[in-house]
Amino acid sequence: xxxxxxxxxxxxxxxxxxxxxxxxxxxxxxxxxxxxxxxxxxxxxxxxxxxxxxxxxxxxxxxxxxxxxxxxxxxxxxxxxxxxxxxxxxxxxxxxxxxxxxxxxxxxxxxxxxxxxxxxxxxxxxxxxxxxxxxxxxxxxxxxxxxxxxxxxxxxxxxxxxxxxxxxxxxxxxxxxxxxxxxxxxxxxxxxxxxxxxxxxxxxxxxxxxxxxxxxxxxxxxxxxxxxxxxxxxxxxxxxxxxxxxxxxxxxxxxxxxxxxxxxxxxxxxxxxxxxxxxxxxxxxxxxxxxxxxxxxx
Numbered sequence: 201x202x203x204x205x206x207x208x209x210x211x212x213x214x215x216x217x218x219x220x221x222x223x224x225x226x227x228x229x230x231x232x233x234x235x236x237x238x239x240x241x242x243x244x245x246x247x248x249x250x251x252x253x254x255x256x257x258x259x260x261x262x263x264x265x266x267x268x269x270x271x272x273x274x275x276x277x278x279x280x281x282x283x284x285x286x287x288x289x290x291x292x293x294x295x296x297x298x299x300x301x302x303x304x305x306x307x308x309x310x311x312x313x314x315x316x317x318x319x320x321x322x323x324x325x326x327x328x329x330x331x332x333x334x335x336x337x338x339x340x341x342x343x344x345x346x347x348x349x350x351x352x353x354x355x356x357x358x359x360x361x362x363x364x365x366x367x368x369x370x371x372x373x374x375x376x377x378x379x380x381x382x383x384x385x386x387x388x389x390x391x392x393x394x395x396x397x398x399x400x401x402x403x404x405x406x407x408x409x410x411x412x413x414x415x416x417x418x419x420x421x422x423x424x425x426x427x428x429x430x431x432x433x434x435x436x437x438x439x440x441x442x443x444x445x446x447x448x449x450x451x452x453x454x455x456x457x458x459x460x461x462x463x464x465x466x467x468x469x470x471x472x473x474x475x476x477x478x479x480x481x482x483x484x485x486x487x488x489x490x491x492x493x494x495x496x497x498x
Contacts, residue, residue, distance in 0.1 A: 202227065202260075203348065204253050206276060207267035207294075208235045208246070210491045211320065214327035215267060215293070215352065216244050222351040229253040254283035262288040263345065267320075270296045270443065277304065286312030289341055293318045297447055298336075298369035305337065305364035314341040317364065319371020322354070323489035330354030334374070336367030376448035376462040381418055382482050383465035389422075390478035402426040418485060425484035436495040437479030439469045439486065 201224075205216050208230035216239060219226040227245045230236050236246040247253050256262055262284060268276055273296055280290075290313060292301060301317035308315045319334035326332060331353050335342055342349075342360045349358045361367050392399055405423030409415050425432065445466040452459045468479070486492040 201225065201263060201345075201348070204262060204264045205229065205267065206253070206264060206280070208232070208239055209267070210324045211293075211327045212267035213239050214324050215265075215331070217242060218328055218331070218352045219348075220244050224348060224351060227253060250279060250283070254280060263291065264289070265291040265293055267293045270294055270300070273300070273304070277308075281311075281313075284311075284313050287314075289314045289316065289344065291316045291318055291345070292368075293320045293333075295319075295371065295375070295442055295444055296368050297443075298365040298367075298372060301336070301368045302365035314338060315364065316341055316345070317367040318349075319361075319367045319374065321371065321374060322357070324491050325489070326354070330357060333358035334361050334367045334370040335359065336361045336369070337364050372444045372448050372451075375442070375444040376459065378418075379445045379465040379469075380461040381416075382485050383461075383468055383478070385414075385418060385422060385485070386478035386481035389481045390476060393477040401430065417489070421485050421488035422481065424488050425481075429484070432477070432480040432484055434497060435480055435483055436497055437476055437483060438495045439479055439483050440493060441466065441469045445469070 203219060203224060203226045205212060205226055205228045208216065208228045212228065212230070213235060216226050216228045220243065227247065228236070228239055229247055229250065231248060233248055236248055240246045254262060254264070264280055266273060266276055273292060273294065277290065290308065292304070292315070296317065298317065305315040305317070314337065316335055316337035320327070321332040322330065333349055333353050335349065335358065339360060361370050389401060392401065392404070402423055405419050405426060409419045409423065429435070445462065449459065449463050449466060483494050487494045
């Protein structure tokens with residue numbers, strides 16, 4: 201089975217290398233010639249031509265895996281649809297809204313094309329060495345690709361969530377929880393910064409991450425950030441928002457579910473231009489695990 205991977209950014213390029221490591225036949229596509237050539241130099245087959253990407257052998261079923269921004273998913277599906285036929289599969293591995301994933305599933309089902317919504321976690325290191333995958337769609341389509349999911353995931357790091365939309369729904373809730381956890385860590389360091397104990401924050405993280413109740417990969421990423429910049433003096437406390445926290449709050453409002461910690465963490469991101477130390481910590485965490493932009497001090 202060959203995987204046609206569209207989108208060779210930080211996540212897509214690492215996933216392509218992960219697939220190659222596991223002897224999965226993969227060809228990557230991106231319009232950015234620089235990233236295509238960089239991946240090609242690492243012995244991954246790449247192209248900047250959709251026609252080349254989607255040319256099939258007789259009776260071959262196409263599996264097209266998307267790792268593009270959620271705002272581009274419909275455009276990309278529209279671009280590849282003329283090349284697809286009944287029995288082909290589209291996998292959306294990006295951070296899409298689960299409502300849109302359900303719509304896409306229904307529209308593609310009418311054409312006989314299967315669609316899986318795959319929430320992808322673990323950041324760039326996960327994509328490279330073992331991702332965490334939350335998968336929604338038809339069970340038989342999941343079954344067709346389960347061997348691929350197993351190979352590119354960390355141990356016990358993938359599962360079929362249920363019907364269409366459930367993969368991206370679970371990932372949306374995951375990201376909302378992530379917002380709250382990151383904010384709690386950041387506020388702790390904000391309090392540290394208000395006292396004169398002259399703490400070594402990297403050492404604090406190291407101790408916390410060896411036997412404490414809050415031991416976690418987020419603490420590890422925080423430690424790595426402090427190892428690079430002990431007081432985060434080089435960056436601004438400005439945090440971008442991927443959109444999933446807002447989607448989660450919107451869905452909670454529709455159902456009357458109270459999620460105050462997650463809501464407040466999102467509002468803090470909106471307010472992050474105040475440039476408090478806590479916001480610097482969150483910005484540094486996001487850069488460590490996902491390569492998200494940090495704003496350097498001028």
